[in-house]
Amino acid sequence: MKKTLLILTRNPLSLLGLILVTIIVLAAVFADFITPFPEHVGAVVDFTNFNQPPHWPNIFGTDLVGRDLFTRVVYAYRVSLILAAVVLIIAVPIGVAIGLAAGYLGGWTEYVLMRITDIFLSIPPLVLAMSIMGLLEPTLTNGMIAVTAMWWPWYTRLVYSITRSEREEGYVLAAEVIGASKLHIMFREILPNCVPSIVTKMTLDFGFVILIASSLSFLGLGVQPPTPDLGSMVADGAKYLPDSWWLTVFPGLAILIAVFGFNLIGDALREILGGDQ
Amino acid sequence: MSAPTLKIENLKLGFKLWSGMVEVLHGISLHIGKGERVALVGESGSGKSVTARIVLGMLQEISTARISGSLNFEGIDLDKLKPRDRHHLRGTRMSMIFQDPTSSLNPVYPIFTQFREVLARANPAIGEAEARMKAIAALADVSINEPERVLDSYAFQLSGGMNQRVMIAMALANNPSLLLADEPGTALDVTVQAQTLKLMSDLVEQHGTSVLFISHNLGVVREFADRVYVIYKGRIVEQATTKQLFSDPQHPYTRALLSAVPRITGGGIPDIAEDTAGFLDPLIAHPGASEKERLA
Amino acid sequence: MSAILELNGVSKEFAVNGRRTKAVDNVSFAVEKGECLAIVGESGSGKSTIANMILGIYGTTAGTIAFAGEPLPERREKRHRRAIQLVQQNPLSSLNPRRTVGASLRLALDVHEIGPKAERAARIGALLQEVGLEPDYARRSPAALSGGQRQRVAIARALACESELVVLDEPTSALDVLVQARVLRLLAELKAKRGLTYVFITHDLSVVRNIADRVAVFERGRLIEIGTTEALFSSPTQDYTRRLISAVPVVSDEEAAMRQHIMGDQA
Ligand SMILES: Nc1ncnc2c1ncn2[C@@H]1O[C@H](COP(=O)(O)OP(=O)(O)OP(=O)(O)O)[C@@H](O)[C@H]1O
Numbered sequence A: 001m002k003k004t005l006l007i008l009t010r011n012p013l014s015l016l017g018l019i020l021v022t023i024i025v026l027a028a029v030f031a032d033f034i035t036p037f038p039e040h041v042g043a044v045v046d047f048t049n050f051n052q053p054p055h056w057p058n059i060f061g062t063d064l065v066g067r068d069l070f071t072r073v074v075y076a077y078r079v080s081l082i083l084a085a086v087v088l089i090i091a092v093p094i095g096v097a098i099g100l101a102a103g104y105l106g107g108w109t110e111y112v113l114m115r116i117t118d119i120f121l122s123i124p125p126l127v128l129a130m131s132i133m134g135l136l137e138p139t140l141t142n143g144m145i146a147v148t149a150m151w152w153p154w155y156t157r158l159v160y161s162i163t164r165s166e167r168e169e170g171y172v173l174a175a176e177v178i179g180a181s182k183l184h185i186m187f188r189e190i191l192p193n194c195v196p197s198i199v200t201k202m203t204l205d206f207g208f209v210i211l212i213a214s215s216l217s218f219l220g221l222g223v224q225p226p227t228p229d230l231g232s233m234v235a236d237g238a239k240y241l242p243d244s245w246w247l248t249v250f251p252g253l254a255i256l257i258a259v260f261g262f263n264l265i266g267d268a269l270r271e272i273l274g275g276d277q
Numbered sequence B: 001m002s003a004p005t006l007k008i009e010n011l012k013l014g015f016k017l018w019s020g021m022v023e024v025l026h027g028i029s030l031h032i033g034k035g036e037r038v039a040l041v042g043e044s045g046s047g048k049s050v051t052a053r054i055v056l057g058m059l060q061e062i063s064t065a066r067i068s069g070s071l072n073f074e075g076i077d078l079d080k081l082k083p084r085d086r087h088h089l090r091g092t093r094m095s096m097i098f099q100d101p102t103s104s105l106n107p108v109y110p111i112f113t114q115f116r117e118v119l120a121r122a123n124p125a126i127g128e129a130e131a132r133m134k135a136i137a138a139l140a141d142v143s144i145n146e147p148e149r150v151l152d153s154y155a156f157q158l159s160g161g162m163n164q165r166v167m168i169a170m171a172l173a174n175n176p177s178l179l180l181a182d183e184p185g186t187a188l189d190v191t192v193q194a195q196t197l198k199l200m201s202d203l204v205e206q207h208g209t210s211v212l213f214i215s216h217n218l219g220v221v222r223e224f225a226d227r228v229y230v231i232y233k234g235r236i237v238e239q240a241t242t243k244q245l246f247s248d249p250q251h252p253y254t255r256a257l258l259s260a261v262p263r264i265t266g267g268g269i270p271d272i273a274e275d276t277a278g279f280l281d282p283l284i285a286h287p288g289a290s291e292k293e294r295l296a
Numbered sequence C: 001m002s003a004i005l006e007l008n009g010v011s012k013e014f015a016v017n018g019r020r021t022k023a024v025d026n027v028s029f030a031v032e033k034g035e036c037l038a039i040v041g042e043s044g045s046g047k048s049t050i051a052n053m054i055l056g057i058y059g060t061t062a063g064t065i066a067f068a069g070e071p072l073p074e075r076r077e078k079r080h081r082r083a084i085q086l087v088q089q090n091p092l093s094s095l096n097p098r099r100t101v102g103a104s105l106r107l108a109l110d111v112h113e114i115g116p117k118a119e120r121a122a123r124i125g126a127l128l129q130e131v132g133l134e135p136d137y138a139r140r141s142p143a144a145l146s147g148g149q150r151q152r153v154a155i156a157r158a159l160a161c162e163s164e165l166v167v168l169d170e171p172t173s174a175l176d177v178l179v180q181a182r183v184l185r186l187l188a189e190l191k192a193k194r195g196l197t198y199v200f201i202t203h204d205l206s207v208v209r210n211i212a213d214r215v216a217v218f219e220r221g222r223l224i225e226i227g228t229t230e231a232l233f234s235s236p237t238q239d240y241t242r243r244l245i246s247a248v249p250v251v252s253d254e255e256a257a258m259r260q261h262i263m264g265d266q267a
């Protein structure tokens, strides 16, 4: 772990990714202290200073009801990061466990599990999430459920393909001959060999989950006001382009930077950890 | 004498591990002339495979490896080559038979896919049918009975010896000028082994291929090699022509090694004294076999 | 003496892309308790397949395998797993690259609950020493071991189960002759001390000559000759066996003379 971090700092691109992600995470965690107007997260109205271009102290400008845009972008990061983390924390173990079981156990288990996975994969992700969100109320929790539902199958596919090739390896045979349980072989022998690929994919996905969640709220299906959300900020601001450009540009840039940062790290990890995709 | 096909000078290798630096090669020098069969024998873990991997340029890709010394291939300093050119040598002008055939073959592709890739390295335009024909011929050369079935199989569906022969056939497919054979016969029965050795010898004679032959089987070395280097703990301890080495081993390590060979005439498994005194004695080069004399 | 392992009319067929191959064809033999039976033969003649069937990795297409008088079930029980162990042909992949040597050895001890938990670490050290490695190799990953060192770990793992029958599939082909001699002596010692029984698959007839009590010769999936080592080497009855012996690469002229003798004798 320490070694990986060290290598990341050596390459300029991955170092940039590391810096971007660190800034985003720190900003989200310490949002209460670094934003000038923390109270602007809620339903605050200030008609003395609304729809203003960037100026001091509103460095990103203000929105249509006079709230500080910088404050709202930073808080939106917090929401996005929590959402992405929760989605991955739920989706990855599910996807990994199914992939291991299908890949190692084979037979009917493999057939049934992989068909289910394929069904999920065949539905365009946004359509799947939208239909779930259409059925449920558009709250943050439901947003997470929707995104989770479309995310786990990718991990199943990944882990399944690795497991399929690993199960022919001598060390799996050796464990079987010793009499180790199937659970041991799946989780203690094969899983460690999947970890590099999983970690790499998770890093890449962190950015993508943020992007998808933003798309959902752009379509009005995500987080609801007054909670700040990058996707809905872009959507709302888009109506006032090009005059009030700051309303879209800063939240848009924020999404871009997050996705970019996580991708840079993910790409580097892929090389360092030797995970293949 | 023209430039040797391979000349290694003062090659050192260490690994930077978390526990500290591990020195593996302590400055070894060796050369292989054109069309020469040179054996590298010695302790397991003494650095034979890593030497071959360094020549191929594979160990250089490991971030923990620290390598110094010079490598010369057909008069070219390998370290001065662009990575792309160096990479292109692999599988075309120098090829390697890996020690562990089953895991050197990719488990997720059938043999043919991998064989075709090898052929395409030398001839990118090669077609499916031609590749198949060549592959079948190459497998038949290494006494594989059902080449068609083998090509459609995955590595795990073949026996150890079959995989090894597949590796050998792939390594020879592009008529390399240097063949690095890392224990090419371990999984073969002696009759097939004799046949593959003959195949390699033919290659040496027809194409002037040079062979670095790594083996634990001293009997095979005696029958195949022209010259032998003995390596112990990352140091070459003795070098001689095959005849000299087997009739008159000088270095204490070489002597111990030869006395440990089980004999077909019986007599039990030799009882080897744990005593390793003298194994680290300096290099003994038999007349006519030292670097300086040969290259002068 | 009683047979610890008995194969009776065992066959195995594989299908690759619809084509069927008979890897093992109607093979019967018995292994006595405490003996070392060597299996030699053509590459691809079904030796490893037989090993896999003895261990229950593959089922048989026909025939039965009995261990200590009882037929072995298709699904092996834990006691069978413990009683019969394997050392694989391939040292590189038989150890998990992402786990330490110690973890691989510990698995055997944990699964069969051998020794108190607190003593298992010490036991691992002792096992490594038994095969001539320092105890601190337990912390290494297989990638940092040479082929021969890995193979010794694999042997240590088979010993860890304290089994009665060990199937060794080319256990020393990756070792230098010095280490090989040591491992073979170790195997012989363990055989004497623990009463172990070996099925020893190898291509090295010089090793067979010096370690095996009896030898079975295979060609194309069939058992063509079986007999005591003495008898087989002094007067082989089958042409293939003779060809095998005469092709053994040797290191001295006397040996070459003996090879010649065998050929000459029968010619
Ligand atoms: N990636 C690595 N990291 C650390 N040590 C390594 C690495 N690769 C090899 N070594 C060490 O280098 C030494 C030489 O290894 P090498 O594989 O060349 O041995 P060898 O002579 O081919 O042995 P064998 O005959 O058993 O195959 C060994 O002691 C091994 O532990």
Ligand SMILES: Nc1ncnc2c1ncn2[C@@H]1O[C@H](COP(=O)(O)OP(=O)(O)OP(=O)(O)O)[C@@H](O)[C@H]1O
Residues within 6 Å of the ligand: B156, B157, B158, B159, B160, B161, B162, B187, B188, B189, C014, C015, C016, C021, C023, C042, C043, C044, C045, C046, C047, C048, C049, C050, C089
């Ligand atoms: N899982 C499998 N699927 C299909 N065919 C197989 C499988 N395992 C082995 N075979 C075939 O069975 C035959 C015997 O293979 P086996 O591995 O038993 O040979 P072997 O005697 O051990 O040879 P070697 O000395 O080369 O290791 C070969 O033709 C091989 O291709």
Ligand SMILES: [Mg+2]
Residues within 6 Å of the ligand: B048, B049, B050, B099, B182, C146, C147
């Ligand atoms: Mg080696």
Ligand SMILES: [Mg+2]
Residues within 6 Å of the ligand: B159, B160, B161, C047, C048, C049, C089, C169
């Ligand atoms: Mg085999």
